[in-house]
Amino acid sequence: MKTFAAKSEMDARMVATLTQMMESQAYRELAAAQMFGYGQRFVPELKWLKFMTWHIREEMEHYEVVVRMYQNFTGTSVEPHVNARLARKPIEYAESWFDLAMAQFLYDRGGYWQLREYEECSFLPYRETVRKIVKEEAGHQALGERIVVDLCRSGRYDETKQASFERWLRQGMLSFGRPNTDGNRYAVEVGLKKRDSGEVMQDFVTDIKPAVRAGGLRFPKPEAIGLVAPDALDWSL
Numbered sequence: 001m002k003t004f005a006a007k008s009e010m011d012a013r014m015v016a017t018l019t020q021m022m023e024s025q026a027y028r029e030l031a032a033a034q035m036f037g038y039g040q041r042f043v044p045e046l047k048w049l050k051f052m053t054w055h056i057r058e059e060m061e062h063y064e065v066v067v068r069m070y071q072n073f074t075g076t077s078v079e080p081h082v083n084a085r086l087a088r089k090p091i092e093y094a095e096s097w098f099d100l101a102m103a104q105f106l107y108d109r110g111g112y113w114q115l116r117e118y119e120e121c122s123f124l125p126y127r128e129t130v131r132k133i134v135k136e137e138a139g140h141q142a143l144g145e146r147i148v149v150d151l152c153r154s155g156r157y158d159e160t161k162q163a164s165f166e167r168w169l170r171q172g173m174l175s176f177g178r179p180n181t182d183g184n185r186y187a188v189e190v191g192l193k194k195r196d197s198g199e200v201m202q203d204f205v206t207d208i209k210p211a212v213r214a215g216g217l218r219f220p221k222p223e224a225i226g227l228v229a230p231d232a233l234d235w236s237l
Contacts, residue, residue, distance in 0.1 A: 003191070007073055017190075018073065026079075027081075029062045030082055032111065035092070035103060036104070039099075039100035069125055073125070092171055098160065101151055102167075103168050105148045105168070106169055106172035107168055109141060109208060111137070111172075113176070115130050116134055117193040120191070121191065121193065152217065161216070167225075169225065170225040170227060172204065173227055176204070179198030180198060184197055201230070202230075
């Protein structure tokens with residue numbers, strides 16, 4: 001696959017696609033930092049407060065890296081785009097410690113799987129940036145899952161855990177975008193990403209199945225939570 005090191009080597013469609021990818025990534029990084037920052041008020045113990053504070057700082061560092069990459073690529077700031085999108089489409093906020101734990105598990109895990117699709121990106125600066133973020137995100141993927149499973153097994157959240165799971169499952173799945181679109185096919189063809197969004201959705205769902213089973217949860221029908229997903233997606237537990 002041909003690789004690219006500079007904007008001048010690309011045609012207009014690739015430039016536009018990469019610009020949109022960077023804008024979306026910057027939005028996700030800042031949205032995550034804001035969501036976890038808001039959720040700090042619900043954290044019950046010092047050890048988890050320290051973890052969430054560290055996680056917010058990491059998300060802000062990732063946002064800064066994407067901001068610099070966008071500036072170098074376009075010559076302009078991505079911040080007006082991100083702020084406008086957050087105003088138009090604000091991220092969901094957790095409303096309890098359990099809700100925050102579920103968000104940390106599913107929203108963060110969705111972003112992790114989405115980013116892995118760009119590890120071999122044909123635009124080399126984007127590849128380098130993504131590999132840095134993925135390496136750092138990989139270090140805490142299991143922790144959010146463990147918190148959720150422990151809370152689910154405590155019996156204290158039996159009345160609310162399924163609704164929280166469905167809420168944040170939707171947010172995690174939205175990270176991948178719509179499957180089977182022309183934009184997806186183009187990005188794969190030119191090496192900006194590895195696969196169609198539908199295939200990534202399946203990997204994400206398969207990855208979280210052990211925690212879903214352990215927590216006594218169940219997958220909803222996609223249409224029940226407003227998701228567009230491939231019919232062939234395997235939700236079985």
